[in-house]
Amino acid sequence: MVDRAMTERATAGRAxxxxxxxxxxxxxxxxxxAWRISTQxxxxxxxxxxxxxxxxxxxxxxxxxxxxxxxxxxxxxxxLLQRVLRNPLAEPSTLGISSGAQLAMTAASVYAPFLxxxxxxxxAFAGGTxxxxxxxxxxxxxxxxxVSVVLAGMMVALTASAISAALILANGDYLFSxxxxxxxxxxxQDWGPPIxxxxxxxxxxxxxxxxxxxxxxxxxxxxxxxxxGIARHTSxxxxxxxxxxxxxxxxxxxxxxxxxxxxxxxxxxxxxARSLGQKLLAAPLIGAILLWLTxxxxxxxxxxxGERIPTxxxxxxxGGPVxxxxxxxxxxxxxxxxxxxxxxxxxxxxxxxxxxxxxxLVAAVVALIVGRGPAGWSVAGGEMLAxxxxxxxxxxxxxxxxxxxxxxxGVVIQRITGNPLASxxxxxxxxxxGAGLTAVLMVxxxxxxxxxxxxxxxxxxxxxxxxxxxxxxxxxxxxxLLLAGIAMSALCSAVITATIAMGNSxxxxxxxxxxxxxxQATGADAWVALACLMLLTLPLFLAARWLDILPLGEDTARGxxxxxxxGRLTLIVLAAILTALAAMFVGPLSFVGLIAPHLARPIGFxxxxxxxxxxxxxxxxxxxVSDWLSRMVAFPYELPVGLFASLLGGPYLVHLxxxxxxxxx
Amino acid sequence: xxxxxxxxxxxxxxxxxAMLPPxxxxxxxxxxxxxxxGMLETLIALGIAxxxxxxxxxxxxxxxxxxxxxxxxxxxxxxxxxxxxxxIVAPDLVAISSFYEYQRPMLERIAPVFAxxxxxxxxxxxxxxxxxxxxxxxxxxxxxxAKRYVDETSVEITRLRATLPADSGRPVFVISLGDSRxxxxxxxxxxxxxVLRRLGVENAWADExxxxxxxxxxxxxxxxxxxxxxxxxxPLPADVGRALPENALWNALPAVRNxxxxxxxxxxxxxxxxxxxxxxxxxxxxxxxxxHG
Numbered sequence: 001m002v003d004r005a006m007t008e009r010a011t012a013g014r015a016x017x018x019x020x021x022x023x024x025x026x027x028x029x030x031x032x033x034a035w036r037i038s039t040q041x042x043x044x045x046x047x048x049x050x051x052x053x054x055x056x057x058x059x060x061x062x063x064x065x066x067x068x069x070x071x072x073x074x075x076x077x078x079x080l081l082q083r084v085l086r087n088p089l090a091e092p093s094t095l096g097i098s099s100g101a102q103l104a105m106t107a108a109s110v111y112a113p114f115l116x117x118x119x120x121x122x123x124a125f126a127g128g129t130x131x132x133x134x135x136x137x138x139x140x141x142x143x144x145x146x147v148s149v150v151l152a153g154m155m156v157a158l159t160a161s162a163i164s165a166a167l168i169l170a171n172g173d174y175l176f177s178x179x180x181x182x183x184x185x186x187x188x189q190d191w192g193p194p195i196x197x198x199x200x201x202x203x204x205x206x207x208x209x210x211x212x213x214x215x216x217x218x219x220x221x222x223x224x225x226x227x228x229g230i231a232r233h234t235s236x237x238x239x240x241x242x243x244x245x246x247x248x249x250x251x252x253x254x255x256x257x258x259x260x261x262x263x264x265x266x267x268x269x270x271x272x273a274r275s276l277g278q279k280l281l282a283a284p285l286i287g288a289i290l291l292w293l294t295x296x297x298x299x300x301x302x303x304x305x306g307e308r309i310p311t312x313x314x315x316x317x318x319g320g321p322v323x324x325x326x327x328x329x330x331x332x333x334x335x336x337x338x339x340x341x342x343x344x345x346x347x348x349x350x351x352x353x354x355x356x357x358x359x360x361l362v363a364a365v366v367a368l369i370v371g372r373g374p375a376g377w378s379v380a381g382g383e384m385l386a387x388x389x390x391x392x393x394x395x396x397x398x399x400x401x402x403x404x405x406x407x408x409x410g411v412v413i414q415r416i417t418g419n420p421l422a423s424x425x426x427x428x429x430x431x432x433x434g435a436g437l438t439a440v441l442m443v444x445x446x447x448x449x450x451x452x453x454x455x456x457x458x459x460x461x462x463x464x465x466x467x468x469x470x471x472x473x474x475x476x477x478x479x480x481l482l483l484a485g486i487a488m489s490a491l492c493s494a495v496i497t498a499t500i501a502m503g504n505s506x507x508x509x510x511x512x513x514x515x516x517x518x519x520q521a522t523g524a525d526a527w528v529a530l531a532c533l534m535l536l537t538l539p540l541f542l543a544a545r546w547l548d549i550l551p552l553g554e555d556t557a558r559g560x561x562x563x564x565x566x567g568r569l570t571l572i573v574l575a576a577i578l579t580a581l582a583a584m585f586v587g588p589l590s591f592v593g594l595i596a597p598h599l600a601r602p603i604g605f606x607x608x609x610x611x612x613x614x615x616x617x618x619x620x621x622x623x624x625v626s627d628w629l630s631r632m633v634a635f636p637y638e639l640p641v642g643l644f645a646s647l648l649g650g651p652y653l654v655h656l657x658x659x660x661x662x663x664x665x
Numbered sequence: 666x667x668x669x670x671x672x673x674x675x676x677x678x679x680x681x682x683a684m685l686p687p688x689x690x691x692x693x694x695x696x697x698x699x700x701x702x703g704m705l706e707t708l709i710a711l712g713i714a715x716x717x718x719x720x721x722x723x724x725x726x727x728x729x730x731x732x733x734x735x736x737x738x739x740x741x742x743x744x745x746x747x748x749x750x751x752x753i754v755a756p757d758l759v760a761i762s763s764f765y766e767y768q769r770p771m772l773e774r775i776a777p778v779f780a781x782x783x784x785x786x787x788x789x790x791x792x793x794x795x796x797x798x799x800x801x802x803x804x805x806x807x808x809x810x811a812k813r814y815v816d817e818t819s820v821e822i823t824r825l826r827a828t829l830p831a832d833s834g835r836p837v838f839v840i841s842l843g844d845s846r847x848x849x850x851x852x853x854x855x856x857x858x859x860v861l862r863r864l865g866v867e868n869a870w871a872d873e874x875x876x877x878x879x880x881x882x883x884x885x886x887x888x889x890x891x892x893x894x895x896x897x898x899x900p901l902p903a904d905v906g907r908a909l910p911e912n913a914l915w916n917a918l919p920a921v922r923n924x925x926x927x928x929x930x931x932x933x934x935x936x937x938x939x940x941x942x943x944x945x946x947x948x949x950x951x952x953x954x955x956x957h958g
Contacts, residue, residue, distance in 0.1 A: 051888040051891050051917075051918075051919075054888060054914060054917040055885050055888050055914070058885075058913045058914040058917060059883065059885040059914055108903070109902065109903035109904070113903040113906075116903040116904050116907070117903065117904070117906050117907040118907070120904055120907075120908075185846070185847065185883075187846050187847060187883035187884075187885075188846070188883075189846060189883070189884050189885060189912045189913060189914030189915060190911065190912050190913040190914060191913065192911060371749065373749075373750065373753055374738060374750065374753060374754075387752070388749060388752070390774075391748055391749045391752060392749070508764075512744070512767070515744070517745050519745040519748070519771075520767065520768070520770075520771060522770065522771075631747075631749075634741075635741075635747070635750075636738075636739055636740055636741040636747040636750045637741040637742055637747075638741055638742060638745045638747060
């Protein structure tokens with residue numbers, strides 16, 4: 001039923017029709033599966049211990065079934081969420097559902113193991129539901145506008161995973177668990193998970209068919225839905241609960257498999273599925289093919305000592321490029337942009353900047369003199385301060401510089417793209433730096449710091465240019481850029497995860513980089529970081545006119561006689577270097593680059609210079625306080641600095657959103 | 666804030682004296698801090714209580730023995746030890762292993778660093794652990810104790826080997842469980858694998874050790890050696906109690922069907938000789954209890 005619409009829309013210039021493409025991919029997956037079975041087919045006559053038969057029946061077969069079912073469940077869940085929230089970016093990962101489920105399971109394992117023993121699925125469902133309810137209630141007043149929902153979702157997801165990581169870190173064998181849950185492994189030894197997943201899929205598909213009419217109407221805007229007499233909220237919540245139930249089952253049974261829920265519905269649309277009925281068929285099918293094929297390839301690449309890549313990461317490795325390639329043809333519902341919030345008058349802006357400067361200095365001083373020791377809290381002074389400062393000052397300096405660099409990169413990227421959600425982290429520029437670092441380490445495990453830095457800069461630059469090319473081809477649609485960013489981020493993370501999974505000396509370098517800590521900062525590091533910040537940020541203050549004008553659009557900029565191409569390229573290169581440098585110092589997981597520019601918006605969005613100054617100070621302040629808290633909260637245990645950056649900045653950012661700042665077209 | 670930086674190497678001054686233990690007299694033994702758990706257990710085995718060590722909460726749970734005296738200061742995580750606290754403790758020597766080489770520049774600002782390599786991919790660690798013990802004894806003026814401990818451990822393993830029936834002939838898997846579906850195997854380049862060989866038991870895992878940063882292995886890999894016994898090193902993750910008894914493949918493994926699976930108390934995975942001894946003792950007891958199988 002799908003083929004006609006698909007062939008009609010088969011994109012111009014591409015010989016392969018989407019149906020044929022997916023058919024081919026499914027055939028490859030089936031071939032891989034057949035090959036796998038043929039190598040395991042029991043050769044011995046049936047005896048009483050026939051392990052070949054056991055492996056085939058309890059491991060190989062259920063694993064393939066789980067791959068197909070989990071892919072389909074995620075595809076369907078993603079489609080339902082996207083439909084009901086009218087949000088092309090909604091899916092279990094971006095809404096925080098997977099991370100919420102994971103956090104609930106981690107917390108239960110640590111504090112209430114009996115819950116995990118009784119029912120893992122219920123724990124996961126409770127966590128996922130809590131996360132999605134939080135996201136929805138935070139963005140309710142903005143009418144669940146997609147960009148706000150995804151922003152809130154990302155903050156919830158980020159905070160939840162940071163807390164999970166801290167819990168695991170403080171309670172045992174973190175790497176092992178992190179790997180299984182974070183990567184999503186499809187290894188099976190039983191028919192329990194396939195049965196659980198198939199009931200979810202059956203119930204989900206049945207309910208979706210029953211709700212076909214309400215769903216179609218919910219895809220329209222509120223006014224039309226109301227006039228058609230649908231009990232909007234009731235059906236909305238029913239569908240959301242259904243989607244959460246399906247997605248959290250996957251988390252409970254096989255771990256977090258991101259990306260499929262996002263990619264499958266998008267790829268279904270890109271393959272020409274137009275009506276809801278077509279999509280309901282195509283999205284689960286594509287999800288299933290994607291995961292089945294990935295799992296086949298992952299098993300093909302596996303050595304005797306285990307799999308090299310968890311299937312969840314593999315799905316991003318495979319689906320990421322496909323999504324990026326097809327993205328420019330995706331037509332999305334356009335929403336009004338997130339408002340550029342009200343600007344305070346120039347004088348007030350200056351006053352706030354002074355206040356922020358004061359706060360940052362106070363924070364730095366407090367971080368320098370207040371600390372915990374074996375005898376409890378203490379305020380250092382005199383000789384003792386001089387001694388402790390040798391340890392504390394470099395960390396404060398590095399944290400402040402890195403926070404400021406990320407903030408500046410965020411301001412630049414948000415202004416170039418005119419997109420309030422764009423940031424080094426969201427667009428994958430930070431993880432791109434990691435991919436570049438990985439490439440350098442693969443060439444030479446003993447590469448020095450200069451080469452590592454060069455690799456990081458190259459990686460982040462490559463990602464940023466790719467992102468902006470996609471955005472330019474698609475005329476800067478907000479959602480499209482973010483979709484590309486999530487795909488790129490997932491792709492780069494998969495490269496890093498796969499390298500870490502090799503378990504060699506490079507893995508440890510990457511793991512340390514990924515966990516991001518100012519712990520090893522030396523005085524020299526701090527001076528270098530601060531010097532780089534000065535060197536890279538000062539030109540931006542001088543070029544503030546470019547930053548003022550670029551968000552107004554190309555035509556205005558050209559009309560004002562700005563050298564668009566050159567100016568833009570310079571800014572992009574600066575942002576990439578800033579991101580890579582910051583990531584070298586504090587890792588890629590801080591989200592300060594997203595938060596700081598937002599928090600600085602009310603100060604002076606209209607004037608780039610004030611916005612920049614505000615963001616620099618907010619970024620530095622956030623990181624100084626986060627670094628201090630990371631050292632104090634669980635003393636003497638040091639927690640990840642990124643955790644506190646998101647715990648501090650996240651709620652405030654979400655509060656800004658929830659306040660329902662007035663929109664300007 | 667940054668102008669205070671040049672005071673980096675400033676020696677302990679009067680102002681801090683209140684917070685610090687008195688400076689040791691010349692004849693007193695060296696005050697040692699251990700970043701590496703293997704070094705921590707070796708220090709205690711040599712009769713030296715370290716002044717500080719890392720992740721003691723986990724150590725008491727996961728390594729269990731030797732018992733760490735309450736006087737030892739907990740420095741926090743192994744990967745990011747609290748340097749400030751270590752500075753206040755002011756040890757005379759910091760013992761690390763090659764895993765923590767990257768911390769050397771920071772640690773050397775506090776005290777001289779003593780580093781030994783015990784674990785390297787593809788290399789059986791037991792001889793390296795013996796060498797590390799002797800080197801540590803040498804460094805701390807405890808040569809006799811170190812020599813005695815190395816010899817005692819070797820004698821102990823030989824004695825335990827004799828308690829195992831010579832003809833059992835079954836290979837043994839030594840694993841730890843990541844969840845109810847995945848395990849980590851200990852190969853010949855792990856301490857458990859090396860001790861297993863010294864006990865005269867064949868290791869059923871022929872590949873190298875899959876360490877924590879490596880991808881975990883699915884349980885079906887255990888079916889590759891049908892007649893093997895399985896030793897599971899504790900602790901077990903939370904979901905295992907519920908899910909493992911329902912795991913069809915696990916239940917179908919000959920070792921499970923014929924009760925040739927034993928759960929060992931927790932043992933430090935990356936330990937030195939004390940861990941080797943603990944493993945030898947626990948493994949022998951478990952294997953002796955099931956040789957009829």
